[in-house]
Structures are given as C-alpha cells and as structure tokens.
Amino acid sequence: MTKSLYIAEKPSVAQEFAKALKQNMQRRDGYLESETSIVTWCVGHLVTMSYPEKYDPALKRWSLETLPFLPENFKYEVIPEVKKQFNIVSGLLHREDIETIYVCTDSGREGEYIYRLVAQMAGIKDKKQKRVWIDSQTEEEILRGIREAKDESEYDNLSASAYLRAKEDYLMGINFSRLLSLKYGNAVASYLGTKYQSISVGRVMTCVLGMVVRREREIRSFVKTPFYRVIAGLSFNGRNFEGEWRAVKGSRYFNSPLLYKENGFQKKEDAQKLIDELKAQNPLIPRVLKMERKKENKNAPLLYNLAELQNDCARFFKISPDETLKVVQELYEKKLVTYPRTDARVLSSAVAKEISKNLRGLQQYNICRGLADEILQGESWKKIGSTRYTNDKQITDHYAIIPTGQGLGNLRNLSELSAKVYETIVRRFLSIFYPSAVYQKVALVTEIGGEQFFSNFRVLVEEGYLKTMHYSFFRKKDEDENGKKDEETTCDPAFLVALSQLKKGSELNLLGLSMKEGETSPPKRYTSGSMILAMENAGQLIEDEELREQIKGSGIGTSATRAEILKKLVFIKYLALNKKTQVITPTQLGEMIYDVVHQSIRPLLNPELTASWEKGLTYVAEGSITSEEYMGKLENFVTRHTVNVKQMRNQFQLKSSFDASAPYYKKASSTRSGAGKSTSSRSSSAKSSSNRKKTAQNT
Incomplete structure (x- = not known):
C-alpha cells in the first residue's frame, strides 16, 4: 500500500497535522505513521551553506588575496546538531511506499x-x-490546505528568491x-584597546546600524531654539479657555522677520512688545471674527501585520520585536491566531466570506464576548468584503493577523503577556466591524485689538469603533501614555453647544494676555517598535498610519527577519537596547563600525538601496x-566594492x-581599566578564532 508523507517545519506543527488527519498514528523515532500516512518534521533548518574552507582548505585563513569569494x-x-533528524527525513523521502x-x-x-534544501x-x-499553504493551524485550515495543495513546481520562483536571499x-x-x-x-581594536576586533557586515543589519547612528548624530547636533507665544485668556458662558495668537x-507682524513661524516670536521682548501694544488699547474687547463647526470621522485602523503588532507591543508592554514574534508564534501554534509573519493588513475576499466563523468563536472569549455578540446581531460583518479591510491585491503570501475564534481552551495556559497580546489582536480585529468614531469640532477665531487669536474644541459625539479599544489591562493613565490622547475631548458637550x-461680532470676556515660552524638540530616538516600522518603510519613520500604508512597498528585511536582525545587532554589541523603554542607541563600537563602512562601502548604509535588493527578490x-x-547584479556589486576597498x-x-x-562614550571607556581591561582583552583574544568564523556569515 502506498502512503503520503507530510513534512512540517517543527514537531509541534507535525502534531497538529497528525491530529487533523484523524488516523491511528503510531509514534516512531522522528515521525508518526499510520496505514496510509507518515508525518515527520524538520527542526527549523536542517541544511546550511558551507563555509569557504569546504571549497578550498586554504580559504580558512582570511586573506585579502582570496577576495572576492564568488563560487560558481x-x-x-x-x-x-540535527543530522539525526535529517537522516530520518531523508530516509522517509526515499521509502518506496511513499507516493x-x-x-x-x-x-x-x-x-x-x-x-528545498x-x-x-x-x-x-x-x-x-x-505544497500545503495555510494561514492558521486550525483543523479546518489544515485539511483545506491538504485538499487544495498545488504542485511544488508552482513555487519554483519563490524557491529561487529564497536561494538568492541566502546567497546574497x-x-x-x-x-x-x-x-x-x-x-x-586592527585600527578599531587599537583604538578600543582590545587585542582583536572582527567587523561584522550584512546587507540588512549594517543599514539598520546606519539608521540608528545617523539619528543619534542628528540628536547630538540639534540646537534647541526657544520661541515665545502670545496667549489670550478668554471666558464665555462661565467657562474659561485660551486663544493662541x-x-x-x-x-501687524504678518511675514515679519521677528517671527518664529506664524505663532511665535524668536525673542521674548518682541512677544512682550505685542502684549504691551494690545494692552495700550482701551477698551480691549474680544469679538468673534469667525466660527466653523464640522464633523470629523475617524475609521478603525487596518488590521495588524507583524510590524504594526511589534510596534504596538513595544509601546504597550515594552517588549522587543523578537519577544513579540515569540508570543504571536505561540498564539499561532495554539490555533488562537492566524500566520504571524505577514506584511498584509487586510483580509482576503475568501476569508471575508467566512468571517462569521471567527466572530462566533469569539463569543466564547469572555473579555470581548459582548462586542462579538453585538457585531453578529448587526449587518456590518456581512459587508466586510466590500470595505477597505478586504483587498486581495494587497496580499502576497498571507492576509493580516486575526483571531481564528478557535483554540480558546488554550487561553488558560497562556502567560499574562501572551494573554494581553491576544486581547490586543482581538480588539483590533473587532474594531473593523464598527462604524467610524465621530467628533464634533469647533474652530473659533477671536479678534483682539486688530490681531487674531485661535481656539479649537473637539468632542467625541459617537464612539463608533473606539468602543472596542477599552483594553482590560490599561488604566486611563496607561491609555494616555500609549498614544490615545488624540481620542480625548477638549471640552464637554454642553460647552460645545454654548x-x-x-456669531460673528459676539463679545467674549478677556481675562488677560500672557506669554508662553516653548522650544523646538530634537528628533526622537528609535524604539525597537518604531525601528521595525522604519525598516518596513525603507528607512522612513512615518508616524501617520494611513500614510505608511499608502507608500508601503518592500522594505528593509522581511517580517520574518527584522526582529532577528535587531536582536543580532544588540548581541554583537553594535546597538544597546534599554529593556524598560525599548529605546535603541548605538554603542561606541557600533558607531566606529558605522564610520568604517561609511568610508569604505557607503551604499550598505543606504536604506533605499537595501530596500531595492529586497524588491528585487520580490520580482524574482x-x-x-x-x-x-539578479545574481549578475549581486556579483558585480560585491566585486566592485571589494576591489575598491582593497x-x-x-x-x-x-x-x-x-x-x-x-567623548560621548567617556563613561563607558573609563570602566575599561585595570583588571577589567585585561579581562576584556583575554576574552577577545580567546574568542577571536570563533568570532572570525561567526562574523563571516552575519547578515
């Protein structure tokens, strides 16, 4: 009797396939077997690319004469370490009864x-x-993937791009x-006072290092500019508020060289002069010059892809992108969410047609049961396929990360952090079935002594999708700190009505005129989360979510690799990560490596160029x-820059x-003295041989 062989990537995934097949599987060494099927697994990568010395023993010694190394x-x-499992899988692949x-x-x-390896x-x-291609590990999705499996040859182009990425x-x-x-x-080691210093370079990680160093240098060179605003204290209907000049x-100061932008002065005395000029007028009566009322609709954000989730988890929970990926991978393996390593933020039309299954499952999720009930009682879920949250053209491999509505029995086994991340994904998913939040805005322009003062008011009149965003793990203060301030109101509804x-010409009460000093702010340092977003958008840290989606293309690295790249840069001590704040800064070594690359192979620091390599892989x-x-361009790039640097x-x-x-690292440098310095040197010397080998394949 012939059999089918199923090869999963991990043992845990193999177990899910075995369960879904519902056959009497017997456990063997490295696989499971029934009368008609065998299920086995890799343990991540079983095969890797060989080091240069496997091509020629002489290449084990590092030498400029042997570079560039470009094997045919x-x-x-x-x-x-995994040879035993490889031999098991290989043996199964060759079994005569495997059809x-x-x-x-x-x-x-x-x-x-x-x-493929x-x-x-x-x-x-x-x-x-x-090829079985699935979006979650639910039994239904696994069986669908097996039923609709395509011939492996249809994925030859994807395989080619994978081989090229590794070769690159x-x-x-x-x-x-x-x-x-x-x-x-030697120059780096001599400067740092160490015996040996390898320099680790990679297509993606060197570019990321460059982004962090450049930002740090922008902050250092930033000079704060003070400016002075004139504020009117106003009163109407017993309520006090402010107007900004x-x-x-x-x-009288329109286009004046004394200004810092249109709402302030460069010098304190000029702001005071305006106040004195206005106070000299008697009586000084504020009158309404213009009032505009308008409604503002705010839509629920698009669904999570991995980068957006990593950014929010860094803000909400102060965890690294690598930790977020581990958590969401766990949720995926427990059948709670769909495939995590995705760049898409929308649903496929096929999933949209079946979305009620996900919603019905969430009726058993106590934290959001009421929301799921309310959605299913309405009609919005039936029309989700015709909204901006469904778009087949924006999906390559997988749709957005959403809850499956299954596996809820596993919730009791989750850590507190994993449960919070799951709730975050669920609430983002549920929000797309609610209408827009509606704000009532009033813009008031008041004329005082021939000058105009501006006041703005905003009230939430219809909660809409914001109803889904009351996280069980946040207090009000936490919500403010995590970017919810834009959803606050600036006055109460009764005052807005007043x-x-x-009308134009209405008089207000003037409580006084004052001056407020402000100053320009330096650029923000990257956090682990904002860096992931910047990598996704080819080096641009775009705060506005809608704009991010509009310009999105192939970024630096992929959703599957970005977290690991950051982790590696911290591990090799090129970057420092503050675990409490998730703020990223360069180390002295990292900044020196940046200078080395900047003066030798500068294109490696260019985010747009690095992103273009990734785009090329997508084209393949x-x-x-x-x-x-692609390979021709790659070899030309390596050869040209190698020859140039030599x-x-x-x-x-x-x-x-x-x-x-x-000078910015004096404190760190001063600790490298006495016994500390000799220990560092001994450690560096002892590790130099292994460091050379590890450095060579850093990416």
Whole structure:
C-alpha cells in the first residue's frame, strides 16, 4: 500500500497535522505513521551553506588575496546538531511506499527554503511533491490546505528568491566582513584597546546600524531654539479657555522677520512688545471674527501585520520585536491566531466570506464576548468584503493577523503577556466591524485689538469603533501614555453647544494676555517598535498610519527577519537596547563600525538601496526577473566594492571620526581599566578564532 508523507517545519506543527488527519498514528523515532500516512518534521533548518574552507582548505585563513569569494556552484551541508533528524527525513523521502510528499513547512519564503534544501541534499527528484499553504493551524485550515495543495513546481520562483536571499547574505557577509576586518579591524581594536576586533557586515543589519547612528548624530547636533507665544485668556458662558495668537494676513507682524513661524516670536521682548501694544488699547474687547463647526470621522485602523503588532507591543508592554514574534508564534501554534509573519493588513475576499466563523468563536472569549455578540446581531460583518479591510491585491503570501475564534481552551495556559497580546489582536480585529468614531469640532477665531487669536474644541459625539479599544489591562493613565490622547475631548458637550450659539461680532470676556515660552524638540530616538516600522518603510519613520500604508512597498528585511536582525545587532554589541523603554542607541563600537563602512562601502548604509535588493527578490518570486539577472547584479556589486576597498589607504583618516564620537562614550571607556581591561582583552583574544568564523556569515 502506498502512503503520503507530510513534512512540517517543527514537531509541534507535525502534531497538529497528525491530529487533523484523524488516523491511528503510531509514534516512531522522528515521525508518526499510520496505514496510509507518515508525518515527520524538520527542526527549523536542517541544511546550511558551507563555509569557504569546504571549497578550498586554504580559504580558512582570511586573506585579502582570496577576495572576492564568488563560487560558481554553492555547497551545502547538513547541520551537525540535527543530522539525526535529517537522516530520518531523508530516509522517509526515499521509502518506496511513499507516493506523494506534502510540503507543510511554514507558508513563506523561508519555509520553502527549509524544505528545498532538505530535498536537494536528499536527492529527491522523481516523487510527486505538493505544497500545503495555510494561514492558521486550525483543523479546518489544515485539511483545506491538504485538499487544495498545488504542485511544488508552482513555487519554483519563490524557491529561487529564497536561494538568492541566502546567497546574497552569504556573499556580502563573507566578503565584506572579511574585507573590512582585515583592512580596518586592527585600527578599531587599537583604538578600543582590545587585542582583536572582527567587523561584522550584512546587507540588512549594517543599514539598520546606519539608521540608528545617523539619528543619534542628528540628536547630538540639534540646537534647541526657544520661541515665545502670545496667549489670550478668554471666558464665555462661565467657562474659561485660551486663544493662541498667530501672525496671519492682516496682522501687524504678518511675514515679519521677528517671527518664529506664524505663532511665535524668536525673542521674548518682541512677544512682550505685542502684549504691551494690545494692552495700550482701551477698551480691549474680544469679538468673534469667525466660527466653523464640522464633523470629523475617524475609521478603525487596518488590521495588524507583524510590524504594526511589534510596534504596538513595544509601546504597550515594552517588549522587543523578537519577544513579540515569540508570543504571536505561540498564539499561532495554539490555533488562537492566524500566520504571524505577514506584511498584509487586510483580509482576503475568501476569508471575508467566512468571517462569521471567527466572530462566533469569539463569543466564547469572555473579555470581548459582548462586542462579538453585538457585531453578529448587526449587518456590518456581512459587508466586510466590500470595505477597505478586504483587498486581495494587497496580499502576497498571507492576509493580516486575526483571531481564528478557535483554540480558546488554550487561553488558560497562556502567560499574562501572551494573554494581553491576544486581547490586543482581538480588539483590533473587532474594531473593523464598527462604524467610524465621530467628533464634533469647533474652530473659533477671536479678534483682539486688530490681531487674531485661535481656539479649537473637539468632542467625541459617537464612539463608533473606539468602543472596542477599552483594553482590560490599561488604566486611563496607561491609555494616555500609549498614544490615545488624540481620542480625548477638549471640552464637554454642553460647552460645545454654548459655543455653537456664538456669531460673528459676539463679545467674549478677556481675562488677560500672557506669554508662553516653548522650544523646538530634537528628533526622537528609535524604539525597537518604531525601528521595525522604519525598516518596513525603507528607512522612513512615518508616524501617520494611513500614510505608511499608502507608500508601503518592500522594505528593509522581511517580517520574518527584522526582529532577528535587531536582536543580532544588540548581541554583537553594535546597538544597546534599554529593556524598560525599548529605546535603541548605538554603542561606541557600533558607531566606529558605522564610520568604517561609511568610508569604505557607503551604499550598505543606504536604506533605499537595501530596500531595492529586497524588491528585487520580490520580482524574482513573481517571475518578473530571472535568478541569473539578479545574481549578475549581486556579483558585480560585491566585486566592485571589494576591489575598491582593497585599493583604499584610509585607515589613519578614520581616527578623526573615532575621536569625534569618543567623548560621548567617556563613561563607558573609563570602566575599561585595570583588571577589567585585561579581562576584556583575554576574552577577545580567546574568542577571536570563533568570532572570525561567526562574523563571516552575519547578515
């Protein structure tokens, strides 16, 4: 009797496939077997790219003469730690009774790469191979994925882009890390007082390092500019409020060189002069010049993709993107949410048609039961497929992260943090079924002594989707600190009604004129969450969510790799991450590496260029360009910059760059003395051999 073989990426996923098949599975060493099926698993990657010394033993020694290293045919090898499982999987692939192989690794580029390497090393060619592509690990979705599995050859372009991504990271890591370590490693080590310093370079991580260093230098060079605003204290109907002066057309200071923008002065005495000029008029009576009333609708935000979720979790819970990914991966494996490594923020039309199943499941989720009940009693869920929250064109591999409505029995086994992240995903999902929040806004312009003062009022009149955003884990203060201030009102509804009775020429009471000092603010440092968003948007930290979505394209790295890149930069001590605030800053070593790259291979620091490489991989996956075209450009890039750096004679010029940043790290430098310094040197020396090897493949 022939059998089908199912290959999952992890043992836990294999267990879910075995359960869904509902066959009498017997446990074997490294797999499960029934009369008609076998389910086995990888343990992440089983195969990796070989180090240069496997091509030629002489390449184990780092030398400028052997660079650039560009093999015609790349070599791969089984990872020693998982060789046993590879042999088990390989043996199953070759069993004569296996007729069809179902590829069940994660539905994405990396999952495809994991299986293709195994099949390549095992030498599988003639067996029928089918690709299972699923969005969650619910039984229903697993069975659908098996039923609709396509021939593995339909994913050849995706596989090609996966191989190219690995080759690109490998070639840039091997060549540029060796190149810069050999060329400048001694200069860096000598400056820091260490015995040896490797320089780790990667297509994505070096670009991210550059973003952080540039931001830090912007903050250092920022000079605060004070400015002075003139404020009128006003009263109407027993309520006090403020009006802010602006030098609009008609003002005696319109387009004056004394101004700092239109609402303030550069000097304190000029602001005081205006106040004195106004007070000299008697009587000084404020009169309404203009009043505008309008309603403002605010829609629920789009659904979560991984980057948006990582950003919110960094703000809400002060956890790193890597921690967020671990939590949401756990929720996925417990069937609670859909596939996490997604860039999409919308539903597919197919999912939109079946969305009632997710909603009905959430009726068993106590925290949001009332919301789910209310949605199902209405009609909005039936029309979700025709809204902006459903768009097949904005989906490549997977739709947004949403709750499945299943697996709720696993909630009791979740940590407090995991439960909070789940609630965050659920509330964002439920919000799209509610109408817009509606605000009533009043803009009041008051004329005082020939000058105009502006006041704005805002009241929430219809809660709409904001009803879903009352998180069980936030107090009011917490909500304010986590970006909810824009949803607050600036006056009560009764006062808004009173204001609405004002007409042009209506008189107000003047309580006084005063001056308020302000100052310009420096750029903000990146947090781990905002960095993920900046990476997604090719280096642009765009605060406005709607604008982010409009300009979105292939960013720096992918949803599956961004968290790991940040983690690696912290691990190799190029960046420092404050765990309490999640603020990212460069270390002295990281800033020095930035200077090395800036003076040798500057394009590696360019976010737009780095994003263009990622876009190229997308084109390969889509079939728009060939692997040969992409590989040709890659080899040319590596060769050109390697040759260029080898000819440089700029080691001594770097010292001035190192000197410029060193004062900002004096405190850290002063701790490297006495026993501490010798310990550091011994550690560096002992690790130098292994560091060289690890550095070469950093990405």
